[in-house]
Amino acid sequence: MLRSIVGRHAEEKKLESNILQISQEAKAMKLKHNDVIDATVGMLHHDEGNIFKFGIVDELLKNLTDAETYHYAPVRGTKAFGDGVFDWVFGKHKDIIKQNFHYSVIPTTGGSGAISNTFYNFNDFGQSVLIPNYYWSPYDNFAYEANINLSTFLMYDDLKRFNLEDFRAKALELAKKQNRLCLLLNDPCNNPTGLCMTEEDWQEVVRVLNQVADMDIPVTLIHDIAYIDYQLKPAEASRDIFLSYLDMHPNILSVVVFSGSKTFSLYGFRIGAQIGLSKNKDIIDSFLRVGDYSVRARFSSVSQPGMSIIGKIFTTPEYQKSFADELIEARKLLRERAILFVAEAEKQKLDILPYCGGFFISIQTKNKNIFKDLANDHVYVISMKDLIRIAISSLNLAEIPRLVEILKKHI
Numbered sequence: 001m002l003r004s005i006v007g008r009h010a011e012e013k014k015l016e017s018n019i020l021q022i023s024q025e026a027k028a029m030k031l032k033h034n035d036v037i038d039a040t041v042g043m044l045h046h047d048e049g050n051i052f053k054f055g056i057v058d059e060l061l062k063n064l065t066d067a068e069t070y071h072y073a074p075v076r077g078t079k080a081f082g083d084g085v086f087d088w089v090f091g092k093h094k095d096i097i098k099q100n101f102h103y104s105v106i107p108t109t110g111g112s113g114a115i116s117n118t119f120y121n122f123n124d125f126g127q128s129v130l131i132p133n134y135y136w137s138p139y140d141n142f143a144y145e146a147n148i149n150l151s152t153f154l155m156y157d158d159l160k161r162f163n164l165e166d167f168r169a170k171a172l173e174l175a176k177k178q179n180r181l182c183l184l185l186n187d188p189c190n191n192p193t194g195l196c197m198t199e200e201d202w203q204e205v206v207r208v209l210n211q212v213a214d215m216d217i218p219v220t221l222i223h224d225i226a227y228i229d230y231q232l233k234p235a236e237a238s239r240d241i242f243l244s245y246l247d248m249h250p251n252i253l254s255v256v257v258f259s260g261s262k263t264f265s266l267y268g269f270r271i272g273a274q275i276g277l278s279k280n281k282d283i284i285d286s287f288l289r290v291g292d293y294s295v296r297a298r299f300s301s302v303s304q305p306g307m308s309i310i311g312k313i314f315t316t317p318e319y320q321k322s323f324a325d326e327l328i329e330a331r332k333l334l335r336e337r338a339i340l341f342v343a344e345a346e347k348q349k350l351d352i353l354p355y356c357g358g359f360f361i362s363i364q365t366k367n368k369n370i371f372k373d374l375a376n377d378h379v380y381v382i383s384m385k386d387l388i389r390i391a392i393s394s395l396n397l398a399e400i401p402r403l404v405e406i407l408k409k410h411i
């Protein structure tokens, strides 16, 4: 008998309930029926259904030179891109972070490429990355591809706050068991739940990581900040969580994951970055050595037009101002939808998880058939274990009351 054409390690690979596939299904249904509500897509859309484009991004895109469009992008990225991303991510705290850390910015194919590379390079095969029990499902795929596993702690305590106690217990247990701790947190504006950890939560997380590092166990924190620009509180305040980094043990590596998809609506361009930070220079030298290698080995380099546009915006004050102004509009769009959704949920006595920003609102459910039940009523959401995720990023205001009513019916 012919042996499998697929290598043994790839035999079990199968994309299941893939978010992008379900979105395609919802889109196809929408073409056939005009009452379909598609709450699957994690891309920001206007109420009228067209994608939210930043005018300045669009204008720069249309005026790039041939070199800015067609040439290979440098593996390490341009200075304009690297410095610009760093300053944008850390905002008003950029100087204090620079004073306290060695750092390096590696361009990647979106935040996805950043997480995938980090999983691969900062774990031994067979080890587990610690994450909360509600998470963006592609993390499973990144882990499988990197020959590692995911191990979870409870995201919420009884009061629906970040569950520090379970985090602490699971982190110490895993660290001792495998002599390594790699933690992934998607904060603020968690996908799927909308949770934002408090500054005190972050301080405690750092305390626990320090405790592990004190035992001479290697510690990597992967901090996925894909939705940092969409927190309900003012944009500058959303950067305050980085102040907790200042207390970090010198031997910890933090990899901050930046997504050009979410920040600039450049979803299709596949541009992002992993920003490595550590107080230990050797650790950042290692981060750069293996990161550069993986970029070249896995996808060669990233999108040149994406890098050119982001570099230009960050190095030209007037472009940056236009972008910041448009971002206020984008945030307003989401805020209006969230306020209406929360008000309707209260009216219908529908329990939602606390929302503090981002593209998604989630609801816990015991209905195992929830996806099908909702689809029968022409509502498309992403269902996960015990939870459905509603992408308010792709809703329009007018459909929210009916959506909440249908959700209440099936939850």
Ligand SMILES: Cc1ncc(COP(=O)(O)O)c(C=O)c1O
Pocket: 042, 109, 110, 111, 112, 113, 136, 186, 191, 224, 226, 258, 259, 260, 261, 262, 267, 271, 272
């Ligand atoms: C939590 C989270 N992290 C990272 C990403 C990465 O997105 P991209 O690879 O498009 O930058 C996404 C995209 O949906 C996300 O939801």
